[in-house]
Amino acid sequence: ALAQAPAKGSEEHIRAVTSRIDGRAIANNTTTRDWPSYGLDYAETRFSRLDQINEKNVKELGLVWSYNLESTRGVESTPLVVDGIMYVTASWSVVHAVDVRTGKRIWTYDPKVPREVGVKGCCDVVNRGVALHKGKVYVGSFDARLIALDAATGKLVWEKDTSIDRKRPYTITGAPRVFKGMVIIGNGGAEYGVRGYITAYDAETGAEKWRFFTVPGDPAKPYENEALARAAKTWDPSNKYWEAGGGGTVWDSITFDPKLNLLYIGTGNGSPWSRAKRSPGGGDNLFLASIVAINPDTGKYVWHYQETPGDNWDYTSTQPMILADIKLGGKTRKVILHAPKNGFFFVIDRTNGKFISAKNFVDVNWATGYDEKGFPIETAIARSADKGYDSIPGPLGAHNWHPMSFSPKTGLVYLPAQNIPLTLMDNKNYKFNEMTLGVPGSNQGWNTAMFIGAVPATSKPFGRLLAWDPVRQKEAWRHEHVSPWNGGTLATAGNVVFQGTAEGRFMAFNASTGEKLWETPTGTGVIAAPSTYMVDGKQYVSIAVGWGGSYGVSQRASDKVGPGTVYTFAVGAKNPMPEMAQVKMNALLQGVAYDPKQVPEGQGLYVASCVLCHGVPGVDRGGNIPNLGYSHPDVINNLEAYVLGGAAKERGMPDFTGRLKPEDIPKLKAFIQGVPDSIRPKK
Numbered sequence: 043a044l045a046q047a048p049a050k051g052s053e054e055h056i057r058a059v060t061s062r063i064d065g066r067a068i069a070n071n072t073t074t075r076d077w078p079s080y081g082l083d084y085a086e087t088r089f090s091r092l093d094q095i096n097e098k099n100v101k102e103l104g105l106v107w108s109y110n111l112e113s114t115r116g117v118e119s120t121p122l123v124v125d126g127i128m129y130v131t132a133s134w135s136v137v138h139a140v141d142v143r144t145g146k147r148i149w150t151y152d153p154k155v156p157r158e159v160g161v162k163g164c165c166d167v168v169n170r171g172v173a174l175h176k177g178k179v180y181v182g183s184f185d186a187r188l189i190a191l192d193a194a195t196g197k198l199v200w201e202k203d204t205s206i207d208r209k210r211p212y213t214i215t216g217a218p219r220v221f222k223g224m225v226i227i228g229n230g231g232a233e234y235g236v237r238g239y240i241t242a243y244d245a246e247t248g249a250e251k252w253r254f255f256t257v258p259g260d261p262a263k264p265y266e267n268e269a270l271a272r273a274a275k276t277w278d279p280s281n282k283y284w285e286a287g288g289g290g291t292v293w294d295s296i297t298f299d300p301k302l303n304l305l306y307i308g309t310g311n312g313s314p315w316s317r318a319k320r321s322p323g324g325g326d327n328l329f330l331a332s333i334v335a336i337n338p339d340t341g342k343y344v345w346h347y348q349e350t351p352g353d354n355w356d357y358t359s360t361q362p363m364i365l366a367d368i369k370l371g372g373k374t375r376k377v378i379l380h381a382p383k384n385g386f387f388f389v390i391d392r393t394n395g396k397f398i399s400a401k402n403f404v405d406v407n408w409a410t411g412y413d414e415k416g417f418p419i420e421t422a423i424a425r426s427a428d429k430g431y432d433s434i435p436g437p438l439g440a441h442n443w444h445p446m447s448f449s450p451k452t453g454l455v456y457l458p459a460q461n462i463p464l465t466l467m468d469n470k471n472y473k474f475n476e477m478t479l480g481v482p483g484s485n486q487g488w489n490t491a492m493f494i495g496a497v498p499a500t501s502k503p504f505g506r507l508l509a510w511d512p513v514r515q516k517e518a519w520r521h522e523h524v525s526p527w528n529g530g531t532l533a534t535a536g537n538v539v540f541q542g543t544a545e546g547r548f549m550a551f552n553a554s555t556g557e558k559l560w561e562t563p564t565g566t567g568v569i570a571a572p573s574t575y576m577v578d579g580k581q582y583v584s585i586a587v588g589w590g591g592s593y594g595v596s597q598r599a600s601d602k603v604g605p606g607t608v609y610t611f612a613v614g615a616k617n618p619m620p621e622m623a624q625v626k627m628n629a630l631l632q633g634v635a636y637d638p639k640q641v642p643e644g645q646g647l648y649v650a651s652c653v654l655c656h657g658v659p660g661v662d663r664g665g666n667i668p669n670l671g672y673s674h675p676d677v678i679n680n681l682e683a684y685v686l687g688g689a690a691k692e693r694g695m696p697d698f699t700g701r702l703k704p705e706d707i708p709k710l711k712a713f714i715q716g717v718p719d720s721i722r723p724k725k
């Protein structure tokens with residue numbers, strides 16, 4: 043007799059459907075109905091073969107359900123879905139399992155990240171999602187633990203500390219990836235002084251298999267491998283770069299080509315940013331800002347291509363990679379498509395790392411192009427930050443972590459491009475390895491070798507959806523958004539491209555022409571990428587919304603900022619989108635007593651310790667963290683209780699005791715009230 047199928051959504055059902063997710067299921071996903079890994083498949087195309095929702099009927103999309111993520115900070119997660127079981131993360135690395143058939147919670151797992159570690163990250167307490175493999179869900183917690191959960195129950199299976207040094211600010215924001223029975227994860231932290239690496243763990247047991255460091259360590263000790271010994275020759279040791287960590291964190295992109303048996307990582311910026319401080323004699327500083335290919339069986343270096351030699355601008359190469367086979371000069375080539383922060387679109391041969399082409403996809407002022415060998419031709423102003431200048435792109439990049447997608451049908455890459463003007467200026471008083479923000483006694487802190495935003499920028503901000511032709515290295519079409527910092531993209535065989543926006547809309551475009559086909563308000567800004575999948579013969583599109591991330595902590599594009607929410611849409615569904623509250627904007631701060639002579643000193647302290655999260659008082663308007671220039675005067679009058687008393691510790695505001703002194707408080711107050719006073723319109 044036939045055994046009765048378990049009820050959908052039951053533990054038995056979840057165990058059965060998630061245990062089928064393995065390497066083969068993910069590698070071949072373009073032919074299946076699920077969304078089993080962060081970028082959909084190993085190639086991370088984010089191109090779904092589904093076409094039930096298409097350019098003709100997408101205008102009939104409506105809300106099926108919404109799910110409250112109980113999150114007030116940035117949401118960067120791509121929802122994974124397997125036979126109607128969704129796994130999505132919120133801020134503070136909380137995992138939610140949701141039943142797509144009902145829109146109801148199955149379980150949640152909260153790794154209980156201590157709120158005081160929020161300050162260890164540069165860019166909000168975000169998480170980009172989970173990995174799935176043989177009945178387990180993997181998540182990296184913001185405090186740098188790698189956690190395996192039972193997919194059916196959400197119960198902890200194992201947990202590993204991925205940090206090599208708890209005194210340093212290692213975090214995890216990226217989604218783990220599973221290849222060949224191993225979970226691979228890197229870290230964040232290069233704004234504050236860490237050494238980058240990735241680690242492979244056995245997916246079943248959590249046992250460490252190998253670790254690959256992206257930059258050399260202390261030359262007095264043996265290098266971990268040959269490749270690092272060679273890399274060390276591209277660094278000047280006179281300032282002891284290893285004491286500052288060197289950087290090169292792998293905080294987002296990790297891809298795998300099972301046929302070539304190569305694992306690809308994108309590496310991050312230098313730590314500290316300024317090359318003159320990090321490596322005074324110059325040098326490329328390998329393997330910063332590079333794509334590195336690694337043998338997944340051994341963890342050994344295979345090849346690298348460095349996109350930004352001698353990084354000086356936070357030009358990370360961690361942005362999502364797409365592996366594609368495209369026709370170039372009549373030949374099908376296996377390539378990596380990549381749009382790192384530095385504003386150039388790269389096509390790299392993924393069999394050997396050879397440079398094929400690079401073309402700027404936005405206006406840039408640090409390089410005029412790349413030579414045939416793949417080296418950038420830098421401009422004269424690129425490294426002249428003594429006076430402070432508009433570095434284009436700014437440190438938030440012409441493209442950041444927001445995933446792009448590639449449609450083999452149109453041959454186009456759908457790329458969230460932007461300009462976020464932020465000036466760079468050398469800090470002449472910087473002492474090497476000096477850190478100013480963060481936890482007493484630790485090496486952690488914003489490294490002030492360079493100031494960002496110390497002088498006003500003159501370039502114009504923008505955010506746009508670019509359809510980029512990687513063969514011609516040319517824009518095919520664009521859609522201008524109202525603000526930078528928009529969501530990731532999804533392309534489908536229905537000839538539709540989906541993207542959410544910073545000011546809070548979810549939109550669909552014709553993938554060939556760029557014509558806008560549909561939009562709905564989302565109540566709050568969108569930064570994450572959507573996913574699409576089939577359940578019981580019907581195609582759905584889901585997007586997790588929640589404003590934040592590095593730009594979104596201190597700035598926003600709309601006065602509507604609501605809680606983190608997952609929305610799920612289908613053709614013909616008609617539920618109303620929930621109403622979201624308007625943010626109440628306080629008046630510009632007024633009436634806090636201060637000594638105007640203390641404003642300049644207050645500025646120095648504020649830029650070193652506060653600006654990254656709170657923005658410029660009264661000039662920025664606040665993102666998911668309040669702008670102090672719009673706070674109530676009682677709060678600022680009471681500043682000491684927050685800065686040195688930990689009054690808002692539970693909300694992630696650290697106690698600065700030991701880093702800031704009681705006599706700094708009046709200086710900070712002077713700056714926080716002085717700036718609003720200086721910009722208040724005169725009556």
Ligand SMILES: O=C(O)c1cc(C(=O)O)c2c(n1)C(=O)C(=O)c1cc(C(=O)O)[nH]c1-2
Nearest residue numbers: 165168215230231232233291293310591592
């Ligand atoms: O150097 C690093 O280790 C590191 C880590 C992260 C991160 O983990 O989120 C970001 C960055 N850098 C970074 O430069 C950046 O622009 C950025 C944006 C975001 C975000 O989630 O919005 N994270 C990060």
Ligand SMILES: [Ca+2]
Nearest residue numbers: 232233311356
């Ligand atoms: Ca960085």
